[in-house]
Amino acid sequence: xxxxRTRESIVVIxxxxxSPCVRLAPAQDDVVAADGAxxxxxxxxxxxxxxxxxxxxxxxxxxxxxxxxxxxxxEPIATLVITGAEITSCKVPRPVYYAxxxxxxxxxxxxxxxxxxxxxxxxxxDWVKALIDEGAK
Numbered sequence: 001x002x003x004x005r006t007r008e009s010i011v012v013i014x015x016x017x018x019s020p021c022v023r024l025a026p027a028q029d030d031v032v033a034a035d036g037a038x039x040x041x042x043x044x045x046x047x048x049x050x051x052x053x054x055x056x057x058x059x060x061x062x063x064x065x066x067x068x069x070x071x072x073x074x075e076p077i078a079t080l081v082i083t084g085a086e087i088t089s090c091k092v093p094r095p096v097y098y099a100x101x102x103x104x105x106x107x108x109x110x111x112x113x114x115x116x117x118x119x120x121x122x123x124x125x126d127w128v129k130a131l132i133d134e135g136a137k
Contacts, residue, residue, distance in 0.1 A: 041123075044117045064080065064082060066079045085136045086136065097117035100124060
């Protein structure tokens, strides 16, 4: 189900060294996962302290983005409120990663900035579209 938008959103995803930037308009389609979640799959998440990327399983459903160590994990590492979150490009491009930034209100884990990236530019753009459809701006 696509939610109505009141304004257009533009996100720039940066990748170094081959593809500098791509502009993205809001999504028109829905991505539906097998279990009813809006979208799920692996993304890379940048650590808050060491700044290294770790592969995590992400599930986007009903305005929440949860990430887990693995698809079969029972408890999420963190749950982010996506409604009202801001999706932006990274201030500093991440070499080798198609990264974007999710700015949220402070979460239970004490953080409000998350850098995530897909394996490809298309995968990152698909996630950004799904996040916007779930209420991010």
